[in-house]
Amino acid sequence: MIENETQTIRISLALVQVDGPPLDSGSWRLSDPFRIGRAASNELELPDPGVSRRHASVERANDGWIVRDCGSRQGIELNGLALAESATARLRAGDILRVGPWQFRIDALADEHGGPGSANAPTRISVVRAVGNLAEQRLELLLQYAGDIAAARDEAALAEILAEHALLGSGYARATVLWRREGDIIVCCQRPALSPRSQWQFNAALVASAGNGDLARLESDTPPSGGQASLQRKPRRAMCVPIMLDGRAEAFLYLDSERTSARRHADAPTFCHALARLAALALSNLHRLEREREHAAFTADLERARDVQKRLLPAAADVLGAVRYALHLHPGRVVGGDVVDVFEIDGGRVVAALGDVSGAGLGAGLVMASVQSFLRAGFAHDGDPVRVVSQLNAHLCAQTGDGRFVTLWLGVFEPSGAGCHFVDAGHGHALRIAAGSVQPLSPRGCIPLGIDAQAQFVAEPLLLGRGEMVLLYSDGVVEQRGADGAPWGTEGLSHSLASAAAPADAVALAWKALGEHAGVAPEDDATMLALAVC
Template sequence: MNSKEPQHPLQLIPLLNTGTSPHVCDPSHRTVLGRATDCDISLQDPAVSRKHAAFACINGMWTITDLQSKHGTKLNSVSLVPLKPATLNVGDVVRTGQSAFRISFGTSHISRRVVTDATIAPQTRVDSVLGHEMTSLSHKRLTLLIDGTARVHDAENEQELANAIVQLAMRGTGYPRAAMLRWEGNPDEVEVLASSDNSGFSTTEFSFSRSVLAALEPGHLVQLTRNTSAQPSHSIEKLGICAAMCAPLIIDQQVVGGLYMDVRDGEQSMHTDAASFCSAVAQIASVAMSSLLRVDLAKRQHELDMELQIAQETQACILPPSEGTAGSASYVSRIIPGSVVSGDIFDIFEINNNKVAICLGDVTGHGIGSALLMTAIHAQIRASFAHSDNPTDVANAVNAYVVQHSPSNRFASLWIGVFHSVTRTLEYVDAGHGHWLLMPEDGTPLCPDHTGSMIVGIVTSASFCAETLQLAPNERLVLYSDGIIEQPNNEGELFGVDRLIASLRGNTSIKEDVQHTVDTLTDFASTSIFADDTSIVSITFR
């Protein structure tokens, strides 16, 4: 499994002139976009849900996940499946509500962009050509169109598709120059997917007027004609454009680009049915682009699913079963990842005939990075208990390991305990965790007084102190992570400790403790996909 962290942050470059500032997403942090004010990216747009989408690095790959938003999230004009991560590439366009963002990593950018000239003289006409005004195609060019459609269908990627479209358009219209263009919002800056002037393909050198592109509307082909008796604009005179034509490329009812052609001084004229042929080719291109985008997204999601399946299977092998026994202890647990794999730590195992080791912890962050650190800490805990059954010694060893081997922004809260079955005492170190309760036989949850210690991974000189509890017969220990009490509902209200205690009150078994809490939390959040890694364990001791 590839476990590398991304080398660059994710940049969300706003499009559509929304006035939104650029956003930079930290690889070590899950970035949530939504309408809620506590979102990392807050968009005050009624078409954006409170928690709309999340950007996260999973296994070294940047991903986006739609968080069951009301109006959906689109990646390259393709709607995302809710709660299913999709990988992001440089140049991708993410659309949420009225906002659109182009994806960039670090300083990377797309080089196939041309800023066009907006000037146009009054003597130069730009007209929309409606469908009923177009002439019918000749039999020869209809045959050419059918043959070209087959070539377009065989294109395996965007570049092959664009090349095929440009060549087909030139052959069928008589125009000596053509380009397949793409843009987002207003065509102030366009990407040349492919271009040709009968001398070969070029993706970097192509000139045209923005006036033609700006006039595009869904369903309307645009023509530019020049009145040769009048003085043309500087740009048109410089380029020597006699006539130009552009048909819109439409995906999901939005103009995402254009099929552009022009004739310049001294070049041959176009066919009389050029507008009809150009419009037909543009429609073919639109369908083919949409199909490629959907295939590309499906391929990305499949590859990501395979990576995540490996990660999930690996973590499942590390964590103990969801219920079972360890020496004199019986337990039920639920470890629910906030993304795909969890950064929460849980383990329970017998040290010897009289002692059982227990630990629950929470690594900062989300996703693969936190899960990898969780795996390392889990291994260190096991190794430390092999040398000492003192929870203080284990906490010291884990702290030294995390300080030395993890990034400065990664640390963990830990609860490490040892149950002595002979004396029914619980010796524990609470290293900045604090999330645990005792459940007496009468079913009234108790919050024990304890001193606690600092979290692990901050400084090597940290001091950890063990504390001791005497457990009554049939008294249960409930450990949980902050993902439970910090889970918000649709109004932004947190679940909190009081609701947790209420969900535990009156329970009579470890299974009830866990199941009732998870059910109550799910009802409160109106979803089974929680905002953070969520864990709860209930343990009883014989």
């Protein structure tokens, strides 16, 4: 039996330049401390006016390493995040450190020890966030990534999280998230971020290949195809992973390295594919949340529109002049398209109107409000129902223009209570209730409003005796279907009104009977207006 000997390997770090003006060396093994600044006495001299003489310092702390800001004027960034003045932060392999115009990647090295299993020369170790075998590193990184990306609030944050974790675990020198926007491919996020003086472009053919839904890789000495300019170092390796949503590549994770000596992880494709799949799930969730927010905002707008519409309605029951009335309006889609109004005009006369706007929803509701406002404004200047209806018709013909029309029953009741004159513009839904008998009115009628600007309208007389009523209703009342699929119809409505003795009774009885027939609330706008002379 062979017993395994466990040995703890102390990890040293190396600083590898990945961007910025050229320096004497491209890699520096970190000492304790490792000072960075403009002064020649530093372990790493950075000759730039924006770098302080003693800018930063890397030091050992317990079992790891830290980077310390030494009160620099312009500060330092670690993984894209600025450190506060004189602050410290933990350093790990794979981190990206920015000082002035330079960017450095943190690599791990095994310390030089002559014990069993050690090498005489420093050995470069591909470590992501943890020290251990690659599978353990992948698991730790994926778990951290899954938690971070699930908490992403928007697409920009999602892209940053994806790029940072891909850079840490893929072995590539640069990670870029590309987004598809209206047929174009744009850069959403890149880690490490390029300096303003640098130029970069992706390989269009590689992205197009990944656009089919498969991971695509490229190893070539040729520069990327298309674009404006390229980096001085030609890309040697690149990989593109699609982020699929509903069978379409919505975005891409694009990884590339300019140097053949860049870190290589054999399972990088599998790892990056897992990152992309988790990103797709998070992106789908973001889209779902956005749809929910839009739906909630739309619902709130509809509720506000419904409140405004309610304010335009007259009281549910009242006595105006010589007219007693009661009404009930049920909007089928939150905002109704039925027109109903009762109001007094000069001379003690009372105007009663009920109509139906073609279509449904918010558009019909807006036309309804327009019709109601026009009628009130028209009767404020002219008491002739024919002239007011003709003017309204011309207005609708000029304004709607989308095939929308309005049916309307409009009556003007005299102050004596003897009766009224009414115009029926294609509505036709009116019943006369007298001594238990319910009969439909049979007007001459005219065409609906909003169809022909030259249409002619006529006023017809209606005489109501004591105890008699007229019930106006919209087509949503009689077209409501029951459990057997049959519409309620005029017969069902007439039967429910036989015992009605007053406008409020008529509306209550009819609405109750309609509910019993349908079993549910009406799907369409359903409106009733009962009128009687006092």
